[in-house]
Amino acid sequence: MRVFQPFKSIRAKAALFVLLLTAATTVVSYLITVRIMNTHITGELIKRAESLSRSIASAAGFNILSKDLLGLDNMVFKIKSSNSDIERIAILGPEGNIIVDSDIQQAGGMFTRAEGAVFKTGGDGTVIRETEGPSGGVFEIESPVVFMDKGLGSVVLGINRSVLTGAQKEARLKIVWLFVVVLVLGIAGSVVLSSNLARPVKGLLAGVEELKHGKRSQPLRVYSQDELGRLTVSFNEMSDLITAQQNSLGRYAHDLEEAYISTIRILAAAIDARDHYTLGHSNRVSDLAVRLAQEAGMNTAEVEEIEIACLFHDVGKIRIPDAILHKRGQLGPRERVEMKKHTEYGAELLSKAPSLFKYIPAVRHHHEWFDGSGYPDRLGGEKIPAAAAIISLADAYDAMTSDRPYRTAMTREEALDKIRASSGTQFSPEFVRIFLKLMEKQNPEAPPAPHASGEG
Numbered sequence: 001m002r003v004f005q006p007f008k009s010i011r012a013k014a015a016l017f018v019l020l021l022t023a024a025t026t027v028v029s030y031l032i033t034v035r036i037m038n039t040h041i042t043g044e045l046i047k048r049a050e051s052l053s054r055s056i057a058s059a060a061g062f063n064i065l066s067k068d069l070l071g072l073d074n075m076v077f078k079i080k081s082s083n084s085d086i087e088r089i090a091i092l093g094p095e096g097n098i099i100v101d102s103d104i105q106q107a108g109g110m111f112t113r114a115e116g117a118v119f120k121t122g123g124d125g126t127v128i129r130e131t132e133g134p135s136g137g138v139f140e141i142e143s144p145v146v147f148m149d150k151g152l153g154s155v156v157l158g159i160n161r162s163v164l165t166g167a168q169k170e171a172r173l174k175i176v177w178l179f180v181v182v183l184v185l186g187i188a189g190s191v192v193l194s195s196n197l198a199r200p201v202k203g204l205l206a207g208v209e210e211l212k213h214g215k216r217s218q219p220l221r222v223y224s225q226d227e228l229g230r231l232t233v234s235f236n237e238m239s240d241l242i243t244a245q246q247n248s249l250g251r252y253a254h255d256l257e258e259a260y261i262s263t264i265r266i267l268a269a270a271i272d273a274r275d276h277y278t279l280g281h282s283n284r285v286s287d288l289a290v291r292l293a294q295e296a297g298m299n300t301a302e303v304e305e306i307e308i309a310c311l312f313h314d315v316g317k318i319r320i321p322d323a324i325l326h327k328r329g330q331l332g333p334r335e336r337v338e339m340k341k342h343t344e345y346g347a348e349l350l351s352k353a354p355s356l357f358k359y360i361p362a363v364r365h366h367h368e369w370f371d372g373s374g375y376p377d378r379l380g381g382e383k384i385p386a387a388a389a390i391i392s393l394a395d396a397y398d399a400m401t402s403d404r405p406y407r408t409a410m411t412r413e414e415a416l417d418k419i420r421a422s423s424g425t426q427f428s429p430e431f432v433r434i435f436l437k438l439m440e441k442q443n444p445e446a447p448p449a450p451h452a453s454g455e456g
Helices: 006-065 069-081 162-191 198-212 227-273 281-295 300-312 315-319 333-340 342-350 354-364 386-400 412-421 429-442
Strands: 086-092 098-101 116-121 127-133 136-147 150-160
Touching (some): 006 069, 006 086, 006 136, 006 150, 006 162, 006 227, 006 315, 069 227, 162 227, 281 300, 281 429, 300 354, 300 386, 315 342, 342 354, 386 412
Antiparallel strands (some): 086 150, 127 136
């Protein structure tokens, strides 16, 4: 009669348990990782598409009213050219007629919406559908065009998911192979079961839980050099790969922000181009404000923020009618009120993209005066953001030294005298002092500029 050997039986059961546990942990970890990656990438893609669609809708209202089809077509062409994943941009009238289309042959016809499930509906009426296009899956984003509370139609933007498919497949393949390695090592570790098996397994479970919730703090400790030890090492490698993938997603999000800023640069240039008197104004103001900020000792991040804010500072003028913007002679009271609203319009436009919130204070307050008599909020003194105070000074100097419909440009000396006289009233005395010092450096032959502190 054979003697029953319980040790071997328990070892077999333990080995089977560890095998099943490792396999289940591997599969669950893989599914969670892939799901998180796909959800994040899809979310960023949709967020960018929504921002682009709403920006085009915000910019298109006035052009539709003024029947500026060339301007609309030019805007659509530039935005589509700078975003390779956009399949189509169409601007529709109230009846669904195509006013402008990136596919020129479609212009003038009626727009047919592709069949597909509604993926998301925004509070402003934006609708996102997931459809099938000629080259694969497409997100179709439709945003209403509203100008002065009047519905003028909508913007339809189709963005292709195929640009992300390659990256997703490559990432999934690496993760699959890595999880296969983890599973194989888990099987090998289950064969050589030891008394301290529970400790590394418990560590792996804790690591998976941390990874699932995105709270991984440090690599797991390796207790031995056997299969379980190698399994722990592989898990750490897998965690490093997932962390690297998350960093890649972060860089992708940064690229999305850069793409959106590039779109706004195009819009800013289009605004300047509406009036040949202000052509290049935003870039000149940006160059001067950057030099002033550097002279004031601001750090690199602050200088970069001012540089971008300058490009946005007049973006609200896209909602100002041409009759006011191009008027020769002084504006009437009502016209001045409407013109002053361009700071609020600009802030409202930037508020549609969370990544651009940081530029809102500079755009909204660049016409505030140091003595509190500016607009729109009558801020004064130190309550005015430093970026807005710098842009105000650079903006005023460029305006004074440029021709306008109602006057010719001032000379450099005349503009500096006016700025010097406005120290303490319109401008910050400290920034005026730095500005005059900067201008003196640029033109050493000019008479030395007196200190501005205490003036005005």
